[in-house]
Amino acid sequence: MNAFSGWRAALRMARRDALRAKGRSALVVAMIALPVLGVTALDVTYRSSEPTTAEQLTAEMGAADALFSDQQTGGAIEQLPDGTAYERVEESPSESEPRSDSGPHTELNSDSDSDSDSDSELPVDIGTTFPKGSRAISVESVPADVTTEYGVTSTDIREVRTSDALVRGLIDLVRGEYPHGGGEVAATEPFLSATGLDIGSTTTVRNSGRTYRITGVVEEPAALRNQALYADPGAVIAPWQAVAAHDKKVLPPNTSPRDWLVKGPEGVGVTWPDIRRANESGVLVKSRQVVLDPPPDSEVPLARKNRGPYGADAGELSIALVTVLAMAVLEIVLLAGPAFAVGARRSRRQLGLLGTCGGDRRHVRAVVLGGGLVLGGIGAVAGVAAGLGLTAVFRPMIEEWAGRRFVSLDLRPAELLGIAALGLITGLLAAFAPAVAAGRRPVLESLTGRRGVRRSSRVLPTLGCCVLVLGVAVAVLGGTGGNAVLIVGGSVTAELGLLACIPVLVGLLGRLGRGLPLSPRMALRDAARNRGRTAPAVAAVMAAVAGSVAVATYMSSSVAEKEFDYVPTMTEGTVVLSAAFSVEADIAERLPQARAAVERNLAVTGERADYRRVWAGSDCNVYGGEEADCGSLRLVLPTGKGHACPLSGKGAGKLAARLSADEHKELMRSPACLAVGSPAAMFDSGSTGIVVGDRTLLDVHAKLDDPAAAEALAAGTPVLLNEAYAKNGEVTIEAVHRYSAEDGKNRDRHPGRPRTTADRIKVYVAPAKYAATPGTTLIMPQRAADRLGLHTAPAGSVYTAVHPPTNAENQRTRAALDQTGGGIWFRAESGPSGREDTALLILTLFAGVVTLGAAAIATGLAKADAEADLGTLSAVGAPPGVRRRLSGLQCLVVALTGVVLGTVAGLVPAVALRLVDLRDAMAAMRQFPMESAYTPIALPWGTLGVIVVVVPLLAGLLAAALTRSRVAPARRTG
Template identity: 25%
Template sequence: MSGPRVTRSTFPDPRPPEARERRSLVRWRISLKMALRQSLRSWPSSVLVILLVFLPIAGVSAAMVYATSLQPSPQQRVDSELGQADAWVQGQGTTPGYRQYLDQPMQSYVADPDVGDEWIEPPADITTVIDADEFVRIDGATASVETESGFGLFYAVIGSTWDPLLEGRYTLLDGRAPTSPDEMLATPESLKRIGAELGDVVVMKDPAATYTVVGTMSSRLDDNGDGMIFVPEVGGFEVEPFRTTWYVGGWHPSADDVYALNALGVTVFDRELVQNPGDGAAPGFDSSSGTSWAFYSATAASLVFCAYLVMLLAGAAFSVSAKRQQRALAVAASVGASRADVFRIVLFQGTILGLAGGILGSAAGIGLAGLGRAWFGDGSLAYSWGLRVPWWAIVGLAVFATVMGTLSALLPARAATRGDTLAALRGARRPVSVSAARPKVGLALLIAGAAIVVVSAAGLVVTYQADLPDGELTRSIYMIGMIGMIVGPLLLQVGVIIAGHWLLAQAARLLGRFGLGARLAARDAVANPGRSVPSFGAIAACAFLATASIGGVATLMNMDAAGATQVAPYGSVVASVGGSPVAESGIEDPLVVEAELRELAASAAKALRDAGSEATAVTSAPVWDRYSEGDDGNPVLNPDAEIAAPEPILPQQCAENPDEPCLLSFYSRSGGGENRFVVVAPNDLETAIGAPISAEQEAAFDAGAAVVEDPQWLTSDGDVVVNWWRNGDLDGDQTGSMFNVTDVADQPAPASTKTLDGILVESPTLFSDDRQVYIAPSTARALGFATVPTYVIGEGSAITTAKLDALSAWAESEALSMSSDTTDFSLSTWRSDPPAAPAPWLWLILGGVTVLVIAASAVSLGLSRVERRPDDATLTAVGAAPGVRRAVGSWQALVIAGYGCIVGTVAGLLPVLGVVYILDGTGQEGLALADVPWLWYGLLALALPLAVALVSWLVPPRAPDLTRRTAIA
């Protein structure tokens, strides 16, 4: 009979019962000393365990030190915020009941929600409510400054930033402080952008003024780029509201003083209270600390996952090491060591090696964080605080590593106490039996895990469709369902590991038919479950993580691609043109500045061609006169004015369900407030849509046909329906029902309708809904549309990133130069990028998991080859060819890696398929079943184990040592 024997009880233990061990620290000290000596003697396996612990601890500690170093220490924070001042105060205004947190003044809470919601205006002059020795007022505003390339927007810091009270908050770098209102300072980068030197005159357009540069300055809490200047007085600047900051010296408020000022709409940052907030401290994690939650959650999850892998692989290493120490442990037992002593000797090895790996990994992590700052540091504010080490967290990591090493040795230590001392002295090994109870437990967990996923997914869909009135119950069901989607696959994986020995035994029966190498490999895996089961469990964990990650990335990127619409073809460079007269009523009428807009569009087209565009297209949009200025100066709706919009026909979801009632909402029919016509010249159509246009299509387009990019705009006859809608129907009583009309009779009828011939042109670009219907200028005039330019589109293959940056600077300057007190223009440029392709991310995930699987397989197979050396010597002694030993290694790699990858992939597929079912059942965008990346899962579950087996076959086994097997020959 092939394969191991399945038994329901272990072999009888011939050892006599021991007397109860007397507790003594001496025994513990001797056990610790022997554990240290055994670790040094078995240095190859010790180095392996230290390395397994070292790697995750180094990575996590590096991430923690790096993240900590991006934030200031408490002392650095107050010094950079205040300089030499004792506090700063801002009159931001608020509502009754507002209270700030003492250590986080920009975060607040409502102390009494029942006191009303009327707005509290802060005092205009803080000096009237605070009794302090010194005050320095700092304001902020935006200024349009002449630069070497035209005009640019700069942030102006207004006030005496060079006052000694602010030393440390602002630092004078060169030159001197201003002594008159027409002198200024600038950051060195801003001075370079302006093209000026100390003593030069700088011209401002808004506000209209000239300043003499007398020095350079830096701001400690800003990145100081090329957009900051410092001026002494407000002058003509339009100061940003509620941004005035008063720096105060000689004033030390209590918490009650701060809360009293909060009631006046004033916020306080005090040096002492920020560092010692007491009960007024902000909670460690709240709804506003999403970034911290994300970082610490990701760090904790990574640490738990790494600990799981390390304990499995290190446990396998300890299992092999304990077997190799069998004779030494038996000698210790023969001279009086108790089972507890033997247990402690093996367990302490895990403690020692875990502590060593934790200390070395923490030290390496600190060094890696320092190197990372040197490599990635860009001189920005985040890299200016120096290397900061969270020592308590580092100590915690070292303790965690020690616990991890100890737990890794727990099962091997327990197994080491079960042997027979005399048999161990003879070098005999106890036969391995397969428990009949474990498969049942594992099967139960397998079924439970799969059932939890199915029930969770079904429950989420049913709850969504049922639309329960109890919101709290709905949220609870959603939370339980999402937890179940995570817990279920984990239970399945645990079940597989528990039943792992039995599964390997069944594989041994099957593989016995594939030749001697397969038979020996399978039986070796079954005979050493302490090594083989943790190994394929670690590989399964890696495959599970990869499967879930691949599914998550594919789902998210599919959703992003479905919603990532563009206004221009992928790869093109777009210049957005806008402008209107400045009106107190708030009514913007671009037709008043139509000539200037066309001039600005022509300048943008020329700039794009000069930058390398082979073709450009100017697209326009209709302008509707919907509002007029009333007697009180406010906008008044003209209910009889009309706008036009193309009507979408049945959406795809309606066409797929012809038996169900499907009605377009009035919002969709009337354009939803968006302008859905794009007006472009016939010879520019191909550039605007990014698809080839035939001569016949261009002629038809010029003659009055509409080109559409999506078939949703075409009737069954291939026409495009154009509806005219009254303003009163759009913004009157129908507003509340635009989304919820359930009867055709409730929908307003269009004022008039006309049809245009439709031409469907398929473009690789996913355009937004308001950029899918194109008409020629002559067609727009025939329909009565007034149009203004909106976008300039240029072919972008020759426009590099540097040229695009130059275009952006030119666009800002051009818009500022054309703007005036009566008109306001905008011009911005960007590249129309396609949605990110998932393939690079999927390759990255697959590559990462390949590294992990190969590493886990290398550890497993390396341990296997070490433990199999006596068996290899036996095979060689009885005349086995070298190919047999090579085949054994290859088949063993295939069994361990194959089991792990298949089990992990199946477990990871459960939540992925559950998400697909949930998205489909709730009508959300996402992966369809056919869109699941099956090819990637095939590579992960099948191709990767074959690759590992091939590599194992290519690496020849070590020459056997025949000295201990000579008698067998």
């Protein structure tokens, strides 16, 4: 028998065996097909979500041939053919360097010459730059406040003729009708979901007072999550401008530069000469024809300047993604191992008969490997086909998740064949170990079903421990050096080393059963005696859990880093109501109505602290009144030891590198460094953290429960929250009187440079920890402001909130505040973002499902192998529940062992990836000493608790529940 005929016979036997045991074959095919399905769906989704150049152009300009945009540079420009960068012609190369940004309208060199004539910046008549015989429609957007079902919200309103064929691909109708005329708009689905509106509802643009009816739902295929309204040109902006022209209280619309979608002459399009002519008027053009077929560099003046590449390669995979993909491939190989262990165990008698007919070990191995080849091929084809079908079925859901519509499913035959080959190789690799074991098994043992006496090899676990240590060291070395190859190689090597140790670890489980009741003792001994089926199942669980734990640990650590570095802009658990520093004299009179609106619509307690703003100079406003501009106030930071931040001087980078994360954060929150950081003025007081208030402001905002501080305020002494500004119990307040340079009256009335005056006053210095109070440095009583001759006015209130405002509460409160007359708003502290919670939940579910599946396979194999033992138990009078408890405990042993080892294996790449982040953070901190380099390794205890405790218990309970208590008598075959 030659090699080819031997393999042909082996494949024929494997095919017949697969047809004979259809249930077992289906199990093996499913275990191979499922990973292949996932990889196929991931590949098609990734390729489809990455738009081609032509698809990206359609997303930017719809069905038009070009996108024209006046950059208002006041002169001619030179641009790259793809329209991603440009520069003014009159600028010399030595004065500016081109740069590339993500947007299609990025100016390489922004000329901010304040001495240039403002008339030169007027927009050109862009219509004269269009090619002859072309057609164009305008696109313009403006942010606006609109009414909703709940109240008022802010959104973008875009004026473009949505019914025009040129916008197809840029804007598409989902349901309803396109807007027509001046009283209709269309909305995106996210806008309707957030506002409670729908087709037929009306919304009012608060800025102009015009009401519009929503006629349809549209979407931007490239940005499905955008919240926006669409109207015909002239429907929103023009009425708003007309109202603003007659009512000075209404601010004019802050429109973006108008773009034009241009359809070139039929059969010609917009060519490079057309772009050059438009560039002479300062108009930037992105042409579909030119981007897809760019001119040579010799015809591009900007490219002839021998500048470097204008953008970085965005196709490079991140270190974290490469690591996850490598572990996923390893997981695919291991998942099919238990299934082939089932086949080899169930076919041992047939393989023994092959030996009695003259077959040697090579033929036995060939039959088992043939089974891997047959079932692997079927699983690969089925997995690819199912992956394509499910991707097509769930395409809308995937598009919503990705945030963009797929123009088409991008199927790449070479990649799909590679995935199918991976499934085939997976089948062979998974069948390799059972094939070797079957080839070594004596013929008599196979025929009788006896297992024989086996001794564990000491070489494999010793080698595994060495490989484990080596892999950990390589991964850590790669993390400290930022080397992706070392991190991936080390992580996979460490996991392989741990895999080699699994048989010995499983063997040790048998010793743990001494002294335990019957069922757990039998479960542990059965797992130890049948390592050939237990070890692959444990390995499959370990591989799935390792990948999930690695990603979950990395994400949990990133969340902990953000929480550690987060600097609140407001005191936690508060809501601030603020009134604008405006010329309107009645704004302070409207504050009681605004307070009532907040108390009625937000979940706030009865604790409220009113505050006043303070300024110097005459009775005026910050925007410049008819008499004079207001004088601003600021606290002067003293010089000398104790008043300077160590992280802002010479040698700060070296000092920061020597500090621990906690020491660095403590130093950053010290009074001196907080004074250098200049936290934003939360109350918009027109000064540097100086506000007028009483003891309620100490309680509600500063959370300063100090009777001495309250007494000081009552006695007319200001309370200083940041002690760095104090010297000998006093602070210096500087008033700078500035007068509007654009106001001719003020310039004539107050010639010369701004006046500066300073006063030193006694203060009560609060403990150092209150220096971190957001946006507030000094709380001044009204008596002190009067004594210094400063001006004050009611400005708002601070409330204690029960919970952060919801979306509906925000909209209702905004509507109520607008009814008071405008110029008053509110803010709440939202805290650090927690978007990773959903991803952690998905990872937990994935690991749980795979763990349950692998444990179920191992339990099914155990039941098949243990039929004789279970029959013996029944014969000697064991209760029927023993069978059920034994199956549950067998499943529990496999699942628990796998998740514990998987948790250990998953920490290796997670730690290595965090070391990469630490390396980058330390480099940034040496350059910017006030930036934190805190890079923790935070374990996701919630996820680990579910995986390590809940999932194994659930697996055991399900196995016990699905196992029959009694077994039908069977013919003895031993």
